Amino acid sequence: MSNNLRFKTSKFIDETYRVSFKFNNKTYFGFKGDTLSSALLANGIHLVGRSFKYHRPRGIMTAGSEEPNAIIQLHDNTSRTEPNVRATEVEIYEGLVASSQNCWPSVNFDIGGINNLLSPILPAGFYYKTFMWPASFWKKYEYFIRKSAGLGKSPKVADPDIYEHNYIHCDVLVIGAGISGIMAAKMAAKNGFKTLLVDEKSYLGGSSIYDNSEFSKINNQITSSWLEKEINEISKLENLEIKTRTSVAAFHGYNFLLARENLTDHLPINQRENKVRQRLLKIRAKKVITATGSIERPLIFDNNDRPGILLSSAIKKYIDLYGVACGENNVLFTNNDTAYETAMSLIQRGIKINAIIDNREQIDSKISYEVEKNNIKIYKGYTVVDTYGYRRINKISIMKLSKDGQTVIGDKTKLNCDCLGISGGWTPAVHLFTQSGGKLKFRDEDQVFIPEVYPSDQISIGSCNGNFGLKEIVNNTIFSIKKFLDIENSEYKNIEIISGSNLSKRNIWLLPSDKSIGKTKSFIDYQNDATSKDIKLALREGFRSIEHVKRYTTTGMGTDQGKLGNMHALGIISETAGTKMGEHGTTTFRPPYTPLTFGTIVGRNVGEFFDIFRRTPIHDWHVANNAKFENVGQWKRAWYYPKNNENMHQAVQRESKAARDSAGILDASTLGKIDIQGTDASEFLNRVYTNAWSKLAVGKCRYGLMLNEDGMVYDDGVTTRLGENHYIMTTTTGGAANVLGKLEDYLQTEWPELDVYLSSVTDHYATISVCGPNSKKIVSKVIPDLDLSDEKFPHMSFKNAKIDNIRCRVMRISFTGEHSYEINIQANYGKSVWEKCMEAGKDFNITPYGTETMHLLRAEKGFIIVGQDTDATMTPIDLQMDWIVSKKKFDFIGKRSLYRSDTIREDRKQLVGLLTENPDDVLEEGAQIVADVKKTPIEMLGHVTSSYYSPNLKKSIALGVVKGGKNMLGQKLIISMENKNINVTVADPVFLDKEGERLNAKL
Amino acid sequence: MFLINCPFCGEREQSEFKAGGEAHIVRPKQPTELSDDEWAEYLFIRKNIKGVQFERWNHVHGCRKWFNMIRDTSNDQIKAVYKMGEKPPVK
């Protein structure tokens, strides 16, 4: 395209390395070293997107991470596609594909552009107002709004890239490798501090590295040359680690910071294979030096958003760093000296400057005189009042400002241009400082917020600390860092600095216009299309707090968090409301500073590593035998074992029947096991369980119920007395860790006098439960030496035994109501003992069953499952388990709460059995239980907690909680479903073998 | 994220710890003798101050010890950590 836009003299651009890329389906060329934005500008492309609300054409505005407009979709239509990427941050590589977003059907013809014409009906709060009234309207708008708005497309398939997390510990972290950051890093590293220096860009040196002006010199050298030598020196320091392409996303308390390191985004796709794409660095620094620089402010005037309008500093960067001219006929509009530095860069390359508009009446700096000497017309005390050109700026009109700057006077002058550089001064980048909890103060002279109170061991230096001008930056950096690090040797002595610019500025937040404000579109937040008019409307409608105005107008709520315009919003609010700047504080900047990809956030924790899962020692056998698994806490538990294409129901019915008719086998290894020892172990159990433990004989087992201090059931399980001062407690699978934590808490904080020691031994043992009428025969084959007679080994007792010389514990306990044994053996023998049991049970049709059958079998017996039949609102009394609550014990956890006025209410929800009128109707767990469906509102009495079809009883059974259910035995209730009502009768929760004949049968 | 000085292990990341609510609330020795209101006071009532707060913390992914911490909730400054049973070193 226009070859005259590229100057092949930049040392940052490798002009021998041509790179082709696609933007909006057209192929372009750039050079290695270009960003997508510099390459587009070199091709004469400014229009890159449409604005969010009005769909106005928008162009590249900046040259950094603060970019509000040039937001693009990268890697369109591939698995790597990524929305909301700032073109100013994308380093181009061979094969890059990018497209505009937020335009439909194309960036040049965008149907949403009609919103621009409709803008009188799209004022601030439009979306809120539309939502509110009339609600039906929204449905009509929605289709079109959804189609034409939105920020990019999210990927539809898994991210193919690899991400990781790294921890970094350092003495000093320096954020930002501009001139002050480089100096600070050198001072720290040379004085023995282990230092990390990070910068979001691919190069070091910040904006000074391309400051080739004769007007700013350090020790009589051009700034960029001086700085290059410094960079050269620090890159050899052993104490210093430097990370480029690393953006600090968050600065948390106690100097904990998160940063994203980009490792492959600048490489051609085929060079990225098997490499880590991005790293999330978790940095803990003893001291933090923030040197994040500042962001140039735009100026707020009518139509200040056309493509071709850029920050003045961005124009300079495109020329000096990338060798790219943004336009061939430039106008600069400024309120300070910065624009003159840009002008000098343009003049040096022979690029035309049509005029400079400066809102100051008087300009008195060396650099401005030099610009004037080059015959550039400077309009002093003028302002831009309007701009023209739809897809690219082609004209501006300017007017003289009144003395007070509140109005415009005189005639309108029109000037041609294809590029307008604007500079409203600089805003210190205090985002990270405020994230860390730092407090800002407002400096009236130049209208900036600067750091005041540091919440941790940190300091801000350079322009993010409000030090503008080379001399001030360098001197302040040396002084502050010496003090901050408490060092004698600054490494910098007798530094001489010359600077051509002065710091004078004429700050006018909203520039006056010859039109009434209602007729103007002066954009404050480019990304969210918030204008000065919107802010004024919000104030008229009564909003005062900056946080409210922000939300109502959506100012600062885009992906750029309003890095450019937030200050203007504050300024206009205070001007309009007549308050003092700084009085209302500023809006809150939240992490991340620039958006992070989900990949970076999750790192390696994807797929099977998203969460750890635990396997029992018998897991492989379950897999080999076609088990389906369910997640219980972190465990994978065998759920059921389908045979010959059985579905879950068929498998569970078969397993349940086999367990009662002959023999079943269950892997119960996941149950929590806590080894309890000590001379006070019995007393301890007395205090934590509701029932009494002192009299439990050695070798006996007992079921226990544990409450919270509020009286609600917390956990349950069988505990066995292994010795005089030795117990083993079992807990629910999901509750194991919490129960241990709770017991430790009481031992350490309430009863430190008790001699009790707890160890979690869940993983140490495999637990195999064999149940059913043939269980005794099977276990006797596996452990022939063990006397299984009922006299020697009755229900609820335990024996030490040996299987092939390996010691094991056998408990005769039952969760099914069947005669059953639980073999506990060192975990690594679990699978072989399981296989032995299977072999021994062959003749008895021993049937492995999973958690679903276990649940069904226990429900037939009315045994509760904590967490399924209970939530944190059920007392043992509510569960009709009064029998387990000791009346004699002086105290146990939760005892006092069992007779609070609330817990003794008769109409509490209580656990009952439920039988359906039609025995084939199986209720849905969670279904609501009601009594009267005619009376509205229908009173909800409770809900179904467990429900199954019992193959042993040949009918549907369910457990549920019902208000006052205890006294409702035999009463008819209704389960209200979406399409029908199911009639049920309240029943005893023990459906099968209430007398325990199966358990005690002589086998 | 805090850096917490466990009285048993030294400085560790906050992610190794679990907070356990207000400190120095002693479980009544004879709960059965308390009225509903007195028991409720122990069971439910906790302070939630903006400012200096006495808290229980547990080094759950470390030594598993409970200890006390004095923290200013307005700026997250940790004033002190001390063992269970010890008197607060600062007010």
Ligand SMILES: [Zn+2]
């Ligand atoms: Zn510890």
